[in-house]
Amino acid sequence: MSIHEMRKTYTMSGLSRSDVDHDPMVQFRRWFEEASQPDLPDWMEINAMNLATSDAQGKVTSRIVLLKGIEGGSLCFYTNYESEKGQQMAENPQVSLCFLWGHLQRQVRIEGNVTKSERRKSMEYFHTRPRESQLGAHVSQQSSVIDSSRTLQEQFTALESKYNQQEIPCPDHWGGYEVQPTRFEFWQGRPGRLHDRICYRVDGERWQVSRLSP
Ligand SMILES: Cc1cc2nc3c(=O)[nH]c(=O)nc-3n(C[C@H](O)[C@H](O)[C@H](O)COP(=O)(O)O)c2cc1C
Structure with missing residues (x-):
């Protein structure tokens, strides 16, 4: 149609x-x-x-x-x-x-x-948000231009280890x-x-x- x-x-x-x-x-x-x-x-x-x-x-x-x-x-x-x-x-x-x-x-x-x-x-x-959404909020400089999604993923993984088992602060x-x-x-x-x-x-x-x- x-x-x-x-x-x-x-x-x-x-x-x-x-x-x-x-x-x-x-x-x-x-x-x-x-x-x-x-x-x-x-x-x-x-x-x-x-x-x-x-x-x-x-x-x-x-x-x-x-x-x-x-x-x-x-x-x-x-x-x-x-x-x-x-x-x-x-x-x-x-x-x-x-x-x-x-x-x-x-x-x-x-x-x-x-x-x-x-x-x-x-x-x-x-x-109250899932941990991965909390990490995402830290990593994302929302609306800014970035090189690649890989850089984001690397920052995400680094923060994941940094806050391992700990409370993630609200940015x-x-x-x-x-x-x-x-x-x-x-x-x-x-x-x-x-x-x-x-x-x-x-x-x-x-x-x-x-x-x-x-
Ligand atoms: C179903 C759906 C729900 C969304 N919910 C949110 C939200 O609650 N907060 C948010 O910042 N972006 C949300 N987004 C992403 C926004 O649409 C948008 O891409 C992002 O906020 C960047 O917008 P800006 O560059 O105009 O600031 C959602 C997108 C979709 C499709």
């Missing part, structure tokens, strides 16, 4: 303003739980989200990261603070997240402001970010491309809910 012939009809369900919770985070958790069905294929990562960032000049980049927590009204992910995204978020704390839950014909878009997690929280999470250049949302959009695919889009915008202490044209 050629690319231009690829299309699906979305018929699974609809979304109205009366269906959604007045608190978008409650609505997000509801959809997240619905997306986390037990019989999903192994390769599917419900917590994978696109993260778009931009620098002070407005150059935009995006990539997938994993959502690792929802706490106190913010969404958390972990990365290298010196990576391209880390440098962009230092210049411009406004980010955008996007989840695709294709098996439910749903998309969730979130915009917000990002801050670094408390150091204690990053360290605690770091120590200073690695940790969490918290996204404090200012806008949510819940998208449900509908027949005839008349999709449902319910949007929340922060207005002082309250959320304004509206329906958007597909």
